[in-house]
Amino acid sequence: xxxxxxxxxxxxxxxxxxxxxxxxxxxxxxxxxxxxxxxxxxxxxxxxxxxxxxxxxxxxxxxxxxxxxxxxxxxxxxxxxxxxxxxxxxxxxxxxxxxxxxxxxxxxxxxxxxxxxxxxxxxxxxxxxxxxxxxxxxxxxxxxxxxxxxxxxxxxxxxxxxxxxxxxxxxxxxxxxxxxxxxxxxxxxxxxxxxxxxxxxxxxxxxxxxxxxxxxxxxxxxxxxxxxxxxxx
Amino acid sequence: xxxxxxxxxxxxxxxxxxxxxxxxxxxxxxxxxxxxxxxxxxxxxxxxxxxxxxxxxxxxxxxxxxxxxxxxxxxxxxxxxxxxxxxxxxxxxxxxxxxxxxxxxxxxxxxxxxxxxxxxxxxxxxxxxxxxxxxxxxxxxxxxxxxxxxxxxxxxxxxxxxxxxxxxxxxxxxxxxxxxxxxxxxxxxxxxxxxxxxxxxxxxxxxxxxxxxxxxxxxxxxxxxxxxxxxxx
DNA sequence: AAGTGGTCTAGACCACTGG
DNA sequence: CAGTGGTCTAGACCACTTA
Numbered sequence: 001x002x003x004x005x006x007x008x009x010x011x012x013x014x015x016x017x018x019x020x021x022x023x024x025x026x027x028x029x030x031x032x033x034x035x036x037x038x039x040x041x042x043x044x045x046x047x048x049x050x051x052x053x054x055x056x057x058x059x060x061x062x063x064x065x066x067x068x069x070x071x072x073x074x075x076x077x078x079x080x081x082x083x084x085x086x087x088x089x090x091x092x093x094x095x096x097x098x099x100x101x102x103x104x105x106x107x108x109x110x111x112x113x114x115x116x117x118x119x120x121x122x123x124x125x126x127x128x129x130x131x132x133x134x135x136x137x138x139x140x141x142x143x144x145x146x147x148x149x150x151x152x153x154x155x156x157x158x159x160x161x162x163x164x165x166x167x168x169x170x171x172x173x174x175x176x177x178x179x180x181x182x183x184x185x186x187x188x189x190x191x192x193x194x195x196x197x198x199x200x201x202x203x204x205x206x207x208x209x210x211x212x213x214x215x216x217x218x219x220x221x222x223x224x225x226x227x228x229x230x231x232x233x
Numbered sequence: 234x235x236x237x238x239x240x241x242x243x244x245x246x247x248x249x250x251x252x253x254x255x256x257x258x259x260x261x262x263x264x265x266x267x268x269x270x271x272x273x274x275x276x277x278x279x280x281x282x283x284x285x286x287x288x289x290x291x292x293x294x295x296x297x298x299x300x301x302x303x304x305x306x307x308x309x310x311x312x313x314x315x316x317x318x319x320x321x322x323x324x325x326x327x328x329x330x331x332x333x334x335x336x337x338x339x340x341x342x343x344x345x346x347x348x349x350x351x352x353x354x355x356x357x358x359x360x361x362x363x364x365x366x367x368x369x370x371x372x373x374x375x376x377x378x379x380x381x382x383x384x385x386x387x388x389x390x391x392x393x394x395x396x397x398x399x400x401x402x403x404x405x406x407x408x409x410x411x412x413x414x415x416x417x418x419x420x421x422x423x424x425x426x427x428x429x430x431x432x433x434x435x436x437x438x439x440x441x442x443x444x445x446x447x448x449x450x451x452x453x454x455x456x457x458x459x460x461x462x463x464x465x466x
Numbered sequence: 467a468a469g470t471g472g473t474c475t476a477g478a479c480c481a482c483t484g485g
Numbered sequence: 486c487a488g489t490g491g492t493c494t495a496g497a498c499c500a501c502t503t504a
Contacts, residue, residue, distance in 0.1 A: 068490080081310075266470060298500065298501040300470075
C-alpha cells in the first residue's frame with residue numbers, strides 16, 4: 001500500500017476545477033459542502049476553503065453561507081491589469097524614457113471633471129499637461145487635474161523635472177481609484193502634441209484617484225497610435 | 234481595563250496599510266516579520282499572513298521567503314476586470330439584447346492569427362462574423378476564428394440562433410486566455426456593420442483562449458463608438 | 467545554514483442567509 | 486433557526502532564498 005501524501009490546496013483546487021471542466025459539475029450545479037469534500041479527499045477543511053477561495057476569486061464558482069457553493073452559470077473573463085507608472089512601462093520594454101511639461105496652470109474645473117470626482121466642493125484645481133516620450137518619440141500625452149486642497153504640496157513641486165505621475169504615486173498613495181478605457185479620435189491639440197494626424201484613433205486611459213473620500217487627481221492619458229493594453233493570465 | 238477583542242485579518246491589514254500610507258513604513262522599507270507583528274498586535278501568525286496576502290495581492294507589498302516583506306517602491310495600479318458575455322453586459326444595463334450572424338465559413342487562417350495562437354499546427358479554422366445589438370442598435374461586431382480541431386462540435390452548432398460567444402463559454406471552458414485592448418479606425422466593412430462612418434475611432438477587445446495548450450478561439454470585438462471598459466475598485 | 471514566508475491540521479466559534 | 490461558509494488559533498513542518 002502506498003501511503004497517501006498530504007494534498008496541497010492547489011491540488012485540491014485543480015481536482016475541483018477538473019470536475020467543473022469535465023462536467024461532473026455543470027454550470028449551476030451545487031458542489032458538496034467543504035467539509036464533505038475535505039473528508040472525501042482526506043484533507044483539512046481549511047485546505048478546501050483555500051482552494052475554493054481561489055476558484056471563487058477566479059470567478060468559476062460562487063459561494064454563499066448557508067447557500068453552499070455553486071458553479072457559476074454566467075462565466076466572466078476575469079483579468080488582472082497592472083498599470084505601472086509610465087517611466088517603468090517604457091524602461092521595462094528597453095526603451096529610453098523622456099518627459100516634457102507642456103503646461104501647468106490653476107483653473108476652474110469643467111463640470112465633466114467635477115462629475116468624475118463625484119462629491120467634491122473644490123472648484124479650482126491645478127491642471128497639468130505633459131508628454132511622455134519613448135525613444136524620443138511621443139508616447140503618451142497626459143491631461144491631468146490635481147486637487148490642490150487634497151494635495152497642496154503639489155504647488156511646490158517642479159513639474160518640469162519630475163512628472164506629476166511619479167510624484168503623486170510616490171508621495172500620495174490613494175485608497176481608491178477608478179479606471180476606464182475608451183477610444184477617441186485625435187483633436188487638433190492632441191494631434192499636435194503626439195505628432196500624429198488629426199482624427200487618428202487613440203486609446204485613452206482615464207484614471208481618477210481618491211484618498212478616503214478626498215479627490216486626488218483625474219488624468220486622461222492619450223496613448224500614441226499602436227498602444228496596447230495587455231493582460232497576462 | 235477594556236479587554237482586547239480578537240483582531241480580524243482585515244483590521245490587521247488596515248493597520249499595516251495605515252502604517253504604509255502614513256510613512257511609518259516608506260517605500261522600500263522592510264516590515265517586521267509576520268511573527269513579530271502577530272505578537273505585537275496579539276493575534277495568530279496566520280491572521281497576519283492573511284492580511285499580508287491581501288496587501289501583496291493588491292500590489293502594496295512584496296513578500297519573499299527569507300527576504301521578508303517590503304513596501305513596494307514602484308507602486309502599480311492593479312485593477313480587476315470582469316468581461317462578461319455580451320448578452321449579460323447589455324441586459325445588466327437594462328438594454329434589449331440582439332444578435333445577428335453575418336457570415337460563417339471555413340478557411341485558412343492568416344499568419345497574423347496563427348501567430349496569436351502561438352503554437353498551432355492547425356491551418357484551417359472556422360471564421361464567424363456576427364453582430365451584437367443593444368436596444369436594436371449595433372453594439373459590438375465580432376470577428377472570430379474557432380479551432381475546429383479543438384472544438385469539432387462547433388460544426389454542428391447553429392450559430393444563427395446562438396452566438397459563438399455564448400456557446401463556447403458554456404460548452405468549452407478555457408484554462409488560459411490572453412486579452413488586449415487597442416484603438417483602430419473603422420474600415421469600410423466594420424463601418425457598414427456597425428452603421429457608423431468610416432474612420433470612426435473604435436475600441437477593440439481582442440481575446441485568445443486555450444484549453445491546455447490547444448487553441449480554442451481568437452476573437453476581435455469591435456465595439457461601437459462610446460463604448461467604455463470600466464473597472465470597479 | 468538559517469531565517470522567513472507558505473501551507474497544513476484540528477478544532478472552535480462566528481456570521482450570514484435560505485428554507 | 487439551522488446549515489454552510491468565513492475566520493481565528495496554536496502548533497508543526499515545509500520550501501524557498503539570501504546571507
